[in-house]
Amino acid sequence: MRNPVLRGDVRARARSRKIRAIELFCVSALALLAFLGLPPELSQIEQDRQTGLVAALGVVLLVLVTYFASACAAGEIAVEGEKSAVDLLFAPFRPATIAAGKSLSSLLTVVYWILLGLPILVLAAAVRRTPLGDLMAVVGLAASAAWGIAQWGLLYSIAVESEFARTAVHWATLFLAFVLTLLLPAGARWVNPVVAVGSAAGGQVVLSAFVLYLGVGLLGWAASLLALGRFDGAS
Amino acid sequence: MLFLLAGLGTAAPAQAATVEARVGFDGAVALGVPVPLEVQVVPGSERGRVLVVVEAPALGPLGRAVERTVVPLDAIPGVPQVVRVPVVVGDLREPLRIRVRLGNRDIAHTDLAVDPARVGSRMVVALSAVHSGLEILRRVPGRVVTAYVEPPDLPREWQAYLGVDLLILRDLDPSRLDRAQRDALVTWVELGGRLLVVARPGAPPPAFLDPLLPARAGQERVLETLPGFGSRFGAPLPQGPYPVVGLLPREGAGSLGEGTIRVLAWRPAGLGEVFLAGFDPWATPFLNWAARLRFWEEVLGRPRRPLVDPGPASSALAGRPAADGLSQAVVGLVLGAYLGALFVVRRARPSLGGAGLCLMVAALAIPVSLGLGREVRSRSVTLAQAAVVVQSPGAPVGRVVWVGVLTVPYGGPYHLRVPPGAVMLPSDVPRDRTLDLGGGQVSLHGTLRARVPQQVLVAVGAVRLRTAAALGPGGRLTVDLGGDRLLHAWVAFRGRVSLLGDLPAGVSVRELRGARWMTPEDAASASSDLGGPSFGFRLLGAGVIMKATTTPVLVGELARPLPAFEWAGRSVPGRRTTILLIPLAGE
Numbered sequence: 001m002r003n004p005v006l007r008g009d010v011r012a013r014a015r016s017r018k019i020r021a022i023e024l025f026c027v028s029a030l031a032l033l034a035f036l037g038l039p040p041e042l043s044q045i046e047q048d049r050q051t052g053l054v055a056a057l058g059v060v061l062l063v064l065v066t067y068f069a070s071a072c073a074a075g076e077i078a079v080e081g082e083k084s085a086v087d088l089l090f091a092p093f094r095p096a097t098i099a100a101g102k103s104l105s106s107l108l109t110v111v112y113w114i115l116l117g118l119p120i121l122v123l124a125a126a127v128r129r130t131p132l133g134d135l136m137a138v139v140g141l142a143a144s145a146a147w148g149i150a151q152w153g154l155l156y157s158i159a160v161e162s163e164f165a166r167t168a169v170h171w172a173t174l175f176l177a178f179v180l181t182l183l184l185p186a187g188a189r190w191v192n193p194v195v196a197v198g199s200a201a202g203g204q205v206v207l208s209a210f211v212l213y214l215g216v217g218l219l220g221w222a223a224s225l226l227a228l229g230r231f232d233g234a235s
Numbered sequence: 236m237l238f239l240l241a242g243l244g245t246a247a248p249a250q251a252a253t254v255e256a257r258v259g260f261d262g263a264v265a266l267g268v269p270v271p272l273e274v275q276v277v278p279g280s281e282r283g284r285v286l287v288v289v290e291a292p293a294l295g296p297l298g299r300a301v302e303r304t305v306v307p308l309d310a311i312p313g314v315p316q317v318v319r320v321p322v323v324v325g326d327l328r329e330p331l332r333i334r335v336r337l338g339n340r341d342i343a344h345t346d347l348a349v350d351p352a353r354v355g356s357r358m359v360v361a362l363s364a365v366h367s368g369l370e371i372l373r374r375v376p377g378r379v380v381t382a383y384v385e386p387p388d389l390p391r392e393w394q395a396y397l398g399v400d401l402l403i404l405r406d407l408d409p410s411r412l413d414r415a416q417r418d419a420l421v422t423w424v425e426l427g428g429r430l431l432v433v434a435r436p437g438a439p440p441p442a443f444l445d446p447l448l449p450a451r452a453g454q455e456r457v458l459e460t461l462p463g464f465g466s467r468f469g470a471p472l473p474q475g476p477y478p479v480v481g482l483l484p485r486e487g488a489g490s491l492g493e494g495t496i497r498v499l500a501w502r503p504a505g506l507g508e509v510f511l512a513g514f515d516p517w518a519t520p521f522l523n524w525a526a527r528l529r530f531w532e533e534v535l536g537r538p539r540r541p542l543v544d545p546g547p548a549s550s551a552l553a554g555r556p557a558a559d560g561l562s563q564a565v566v567g568l569v570l571g572a573y574l575g576a577l578f579v580v581r582r583a584r585p586s587l588g589g590a591g592l593c594l595m596v597a598a599l600a601i602p603v604s605l606g607l608g609r610e611v612r613s614r615s616v617t618l619a620q621a622a623v624v625v626q627s628p629g630a631p632v633g634r635v636v637w638v639g640v641l642t643v644p645y646g647g648p649y650h651l652r653v654p655p656g657a658v659m660l661p662s663d664v665p666r667d668r669t670l671d672l673g674g675g676q677v678s679l680h681g682t683l684r685a686r687v688p689q690q691v692l693v694a695v696g697a698v699r700l701r702t703a704a705a706l707g708p709g710g711r712l713t714v715d716l717g718g719d720r721l722l723h724a725w726v727a728f729r730g731r732v733s734l735l736g737d738l739p740a741g742v743s744v745r746e747l748r749g750a751r752w753m754t755p756e757d758a759a760s761a762s763s764d765l766g767g768p769s770f771g772f773r774l775l776g777a778g779v780i781m782k783a784t785t786t787p788v789l790v791g792e793l794a795r796p797l798p799a800f801e802w803a804g805r806s807v808p809g810r811r812t813t814i815l816l817i818p819l820a821g822e
Contacts, residue, residue, distance in 0.1 A: 010587065011586075011587060014585070014586050014587045014589065014590045015585050015586060017585070020581045020582075020585065023577075023581075024574070024577060024578055024581070027573075027574060027577060028574055031570040031571075031573070031574055034566075034570065035563075035566060035567055035570055038562075038563055038566060038611070039563075039644075040615070040644035040645055040685070040688060112590065112594070115594055115597050116577065116593060116594075116597050118597060118601060119573060119597055119600035119601050119603070119604045120570065120573075120604070122601050122604040122605055122608070123566070123569075123570075123604035123605075123607060123608050124608070125608070126604060126605050126606075126607070126608020126609055126611075126612070127608040127611050127612055127645055128645055128685070129612070129645060129646060129647060129685065
């Protein structure tokens with residue numbers, strides 16, 4: 001952790017009561033769902049595996065982690081002791097250092113939360129005979145989608161000054177990602193993270209979705225870097 | 236090198252294994268019931284343990300399925316070996332495939348198509364030197380197929396006769412039947428088979444069948460006609476001569492003849508019926524008889540509905556698949572413990588070190604989750620089953636139909652042991668499954684899909700049992716249960732039920748005169764007031780036990796358990812009941 005911004009954010013998040021509450025909330029939600037979803041499912045005759053519970057847990061994990069990661073990055077949830085990207089411009093850090101540090105701290109947070117939820121997903125996968133490869137695909141997709149959208153949260157924290165406007169744009173982004181993409185033609189609906197996670201739990205290859213979310217994240221990160229550079233030049 | 240090549244060139248070429256097979260009785264089969272299959276394997280140059288795999292296709296609501304029967308053999312190069320197993324033909328469009336496997340490869344295989352012309356709804360099998368004479372049976376309503384067999388063709392499991400409606404023994408040299416064939420034949424008759432034995436002058440009936448026969452063979456003579464036949468069947472017989480063996484009917488037997496000259500006798504034998512003909516139905520004058528069809532119709536009898544129909548049993552036995560309660564509680568505790576551990580660690584150490592400790596807790600929890608998940612799955616398996624035994628009257632044997640519902644709630648493989656001596660019957664929803672006949676114990680294995688996690692298991696077999704019940708004048712019911720007890724007993728007759736309560740071992744008497752006859756529904760509630768609902772009512776309600784029995788039947792739960800389906804390796808939860816049915820004989 002040579003990046004001072006990353007080091008500072010990780011320490012702040014490790015100490016934060018809000019972050020602790022968020023991670024316990026996420027894990028508790030998963031645990032409750034896993035417990036309630038334990039009885040076997042009987043509805044569709046053709047399917048060989050009961051992927052419903054694993055898909056449901058994957059979707060809940062995806063939605064919670066994506067929201068909380070992007071909200072923290074956008075400053076909608078203010079983490080105690082964590083400085084915003086714009087504030088860090090007044091410290092002797094280059095915009096690239098700030099953008100990289102913020103992005104990596106988002107990634108580490110996402111991965112940490114997912115790892116805490118992983119035992120519950122493994123339990124559901126073991127009960128429902130979901131192959132661990134499919135489970136890993138679910139987890140990878142959730143991580144890439146959460147990180148990708150969090151990068152846009154980072155951009156909003158830099159480019160949108162008004163807190164209300166920032167929250168509105170953040171929610172609009174989530175609405176676009178999770179709801180409006182459902183209006184796409186059936187062949188392109190894999191763009192929706194929930195659809196992609198559900199497909200991954202059912203054993204379908206979703207490499208394109210994974211690449212897409214990474215691309216969306218890199219785009220958001222590049223835009224954040226650009227916005228920071230402009231902000232730095234202006235100040 | 237040249238010598239080596241020369242040696243290779245002169246070495247005897249490896250001989251290929253061959254396999255040949257015959258199914259049914261002279262190719263005649265009945266669908267959906269076991270029929271005999273004979274497979275002859277010549278191993279060629281292979282040595283060691285080979286597997287004979289019989290793949291019988293079936294068609295059901297879930298699509299095509301294949302039932303495999305696996306029989307191990309110790310192959311000796313060039314030495315022919317014969318495997319005989321009962322097999323169920325379920326789909327005529329696909330042939331039976333017989334493979335001989337050594338390790339992971341087929342060393343021989345053959346496809347055995349069943350001729351649709353040899354499939355009937357009723358089957359008459361004749362052991363006769365003359366392979367004709369039964370063509371007239373084609374005119375009997377329903378599709379009757381006839382087959383002529385030789386003694387070695389007779390099965391060694393009585394269940395392989397289940398598709399046979401009438402077996403005719405005309406030219407039987409008893410020395411050509413082994414012990415297993417004799418036992419199978421006798422058991423089949425006692426458990427519902429219909430047998431016609433032809434006793435001709437100079438060819439007495441086989442001695443091993445004597446206890447079943449309705450008459451003893453008497454004096455041989457030659458008659459001009461068969462007495463009584465013309466008036467009974469509506470047409471005079473052609474002029475003889477008819478060489479006959481006079482019959483001496485036994486107690487309880489019906490007979491046809493004139494005066495003391497009886498030439499046809501019949502009597503129930505257990506659940507079956509045996510005819511003894513003192514004349515030859517293949518004799519030329521008889522073959523020209525106009526009323527021959529009516530004679531054969533009477534001997535063949537009408538198709539009988541069995542007392543026990545396993546078809547609807549799944550509805551009586553199956554419950555909704557559910558996770559095991561204890562497993563659910565353990566999962567709840569483990570999840571709570573995991574959450575608690577995360578909370579305590581993060582609260583005690585709100586730092587990077589605390590987060591690292593939480594990751595360690597998660598890493599430790601993953602193998603625990605894996606093990607717990609597997610345990611939840613395996614503990615949720617249930618196997619509910621009922622063995623319905625029908626006592627063969629007067630014989631020390633009962634016909635058992637095992638009906639089980641195996642539930643593997645999350646899907647997955649299963650491995651069951653089949654009750655000893657039982658033969659599996661197809662269920663309404665056939666699935667891929669394998670019957671392994673190796674090691675002296677038949678095992679059944681397959682994989683259930685998660686969305687359709689229940690499999691109905693049906694098997695039929697015989698059990699040594701000697702109980703009796705008789706209805707005397709004035710409605711006096713005498714029951715002899717030997718060493719067994721019967722719980723929640725009741726008598727069923729023409730759709731009505733009269734409750735008797737528990738019956739003790741030994742002989743007991745109950746008065747049915749003035750007894751309250753109820754509908755099964757009323758009886759079910761009354762039965763629960765009398766100390767516990769009888770599972771038999773559930774089977775009665777589902778139609779497993781015939782409701783409208785024209786013969787009074789005593790029904791109850793047998794207090795002693797019978798062999799049943801077992802989950803290999805451990806016991807699994809699930810109701811296990813034995814229901815005994817005793818057809819009531821009149822005194």
